[in-house]
Amino acid sequence: MSVDFWINVGVLAGIYGIFTLGLQLNAGFIGLLNFGQAGFMAIGAYAVGLLVVDFGWSLWLALLAGILLAVIGGLFVGISSLRLRSDHFAIATIAFAEIVRYVLQNAEFSGGNQGVLGYDEEWRTLSDWALAKLALIGLGDYTQLPLFIAVWLAFLVLLAVLIVLQGTPWGRVLRGIREDEDATAALGKNVFAYKLQSLAIAAALAAVAGFFVALNVTFLYPSVFDPTFTFFGYAMLVLGGFASYGGVVLGGILFWTLLEGTRLFDTALSAGQQASLRFIIVGFFLLLLSRLRPQGLLGNRAEMRVRP
Amino acid sequence: MAGSNEAGKADALQPHGAGTLRLSRPVLLLLVIVVLFAALVALYGFDATAQATVNGLVAGGYLGLGAIGLSLILGILKLVNFAHGDLLVAGAYFTILFGWLGLPLVVAMLFAMIATAALAVLTEKVVWQPLRQAGAGTLQLFLSAIGLALVLRFGIQFFAGSQVRTLGADIVSSITIGPIHLGTLQAVALVTGLVVMAVVGLALRFTGIGKEMRAFADNRALAEVSGINTRRIIDVTWAASGFLAALAGILYAVAIGSFNPNFGVTLLLSLFAATVLGGIGNAYGALIGGLVIGLSQEWSTLLLNARWKPAVGFALLILMLLLMPQGIFGKARRRS
């Protein structure tokens, strides 16, 4: 029985792992405090849902469009707000994500409070096909397994791409900007352009994560894209390791195991108290980690620098 | 104002710093407000506009009052305190606790403000001071604040539950002035906000500790060299922030009628908006910022469906950050 539960944890760890890769690229490698990731995720997910349901697009084409729209969103946020100091930028990006959420909840085009449903036929066909194959090796009962495989394939491929990018001259400039923005600028690098690129890529990653969220919940609704999930992403990031892509994998697995695993305990507490306790634990976790090992489990302390 | 170097630098925290450019911003704001008011009167009539204006001042009063503490922390300690909204909640729930212990409501409120101030100082001792000593970066501080916010909010929910609570005040009695209706408690909250703003502003300007706080905010190293007890300043700042947060939370809780532990986090972004709008670290600014946000949100209900009201606040926040990052009363930002 429990296998299902852990497949679910794996799916969430994978989805928010992709999401957090973007945060890592921003915060970990160029020193950009992007707190609007949930907003980009919402843009990607809703684009997929609406293009399929309202315009009859293929799911896969809609995914590409969703990524594109999220990138446009990232460019828009970046061009307007990148010149702000880092804490102001963080607040501005949260506000952006909240505006996206309020628009989705209140506008007509997005289905408003009634959400978006029925965009996942193509995925279900594929998933059923995969399940039939899995049944051959005795795994046909785990209906979430195809999604798990798809999410982790995407996660690992994107991870590999980012690691490769990190070794290129482009990646080295990013780190240079984080270490000393003025010096990098003095070397003739366009710091603004690099930051913008980093943000756009993060938005694209958020859109991919949003696509998988859409497949997982089968129903798009604004509360799925609450800013809390951006905070969760950062928790995964610092848990796994600052400026470490591998850390995102570890952080994702540990964080979701913690968050979902705490549901499993049977305590004498009331349901309300137990639910509160889960978030108290997450809160303490963030506090302790920031204090005791700010660079995370796989991070390197020397990398830990975000300029004000 | 051009006395010593220290005093000259310390004008970050007061409205009448110097320089025509800075003075013109509040005037400009006042002009914009007057013009908008006139336009709305022309479009929607005096009664509706005046009522929306009063509603805006009330909503803005809570936000402004809540933002003063946030602004002090941000201005003096350079800390983005995501847990501030939950200090408002703590104030309201401490009041319930002391009321439950048998104290009369007003006494319970006073005790709650003191208890919240103590709680704020405690967070400084347990969380912020060690982090500062370890030389924590912005991201570390952000995450700690988020963690602390979760611990506070769900800690309160753990003990008090998430069902709605009420402080049992009379929330329907109202004052009628011509065509305008205003809840009695709302009026009390608004007046309290104005008084507190004046008190904090004056205290910052004229008391010894206030002057030291401003000096500290402006140049920490210099303040330390000149023999100021920085530890004490930080503690006082936290105590004041907690006390004011509790006051704001209690007034909100009393006047709105019912609440649960979520109310702080839902107000938080508006509090940030008020802080940024007013100019970080400025007591007058925070309240004026709150009032401007309240006004724009309530005025927006004349133009748009009220469902867009929260989004209007966020949009204003972004606009202000982009157009006037130093706020209405803040001075041009130096690189830190």
Added chain:
Amino acid sequence: MGVSLKAGLLAGWTAVSILAVTATGPAAAASLDLTIGALLESTGPLSELGPPHEKATKLAVEAANKAAKDAGFDATVTLTSADSQGDPQAALSAARTLVDKNAACIVGPATTPESISVLNGITLQRKISLWPTATSTRLRTVKDGGTIFRTVPADDLQAKALVLAIEKHIGKGKNVAIAYRNEPYGDALSKGFTKNWEDEGGKVVATVVYDPQQASFDSEAGQVVASNADAYVVIDYPETYAKFGAALVRTGKFDAKKLFVPDAMAFAKVPDSIPGEAINGAYGVAAGAPTGTESVALFNKLWDEAGGVPNTSLTANIFDATILCFLSSVEAGSAEPGAITGKVRSVTQEGAPQFTIANLGDAVKAASAGKPIDYVGVSGAFRFMENGDPSSSPYDVFQYQDGKQVTIEQVQVQ
């Protein structure tokens, strides 16, 4: 869509009936170990609903265990709960936890988005009956394989009941102003009401939408009364109405006798947080109970004796859902999810002997003998249509008089 929907329903039904056939019969004498799962809004935007909903499920499980004991029927009912966080994704995770803990049916969640994600993610596949308190008509059209049952009426019935009530007490073709809390429930019900009201020749002069957590509700309240409507419809939960209602009163122009509220605002006793001027004299509609009054009194007594959070709306519906799951399990003689799902109609069968919470022990006796019964709940009798919704039913029109709910008549809604 239509064809595949029918095919889906058909397939689901075939599966259910096969299961039902295999599950009936010899199991009746064996002991029953039933786990009921509850999806609660313990945290998140609807967290004020968490504690009362939790208490409703607890009371129901206690009542179920007591009834089994009274009937001398060897059964243990356990409650397991999880936090759905007001979020479809978290709700799905929470539901998986419940299933992992052997929940045979799931009571809750409170919103339509959560319900759909839980349905598609897990309960449909495992034929676990899902008992949401969400009221959107959308839940009627999703492919649920006959697993969704609602003890709350869907919006369209409720909208018609509101229309009838207003026509009766204010008049036909009048002007109505609507205000609702910004979420799926208010949104859908407001649309449904508007359509029905306008079809009947009435006018909707204002639709005001407000967020539940904001610093002031006075402008919104002002818009409602400024519309000069003959009647107001406010779609809200008591927890938020405490704030909005006070703002309505503060406008100085509000007359509670012109106010009409849906079942989410139906409570036996007005909560302390809602000012009397905001509610006394107001009319409301809720699914009617043919023999309801006695059950309602008993339920309120149970609630008050248990201590803790005060009673609020929809708790009776949640209580009933939990009891129905238990009785279906007794009727099936099994704690197997599909078997329970297949027996829900056998414990709410029209014409069968009627039972209420006053004689739940007798209901268990009858059900364990495999006889069909008709459980008449605290929130009314249940006639589940093929889509799991209650069918056309009598609606109580009530009025709040001196802080108490007084039923004044019944209307028939189809």
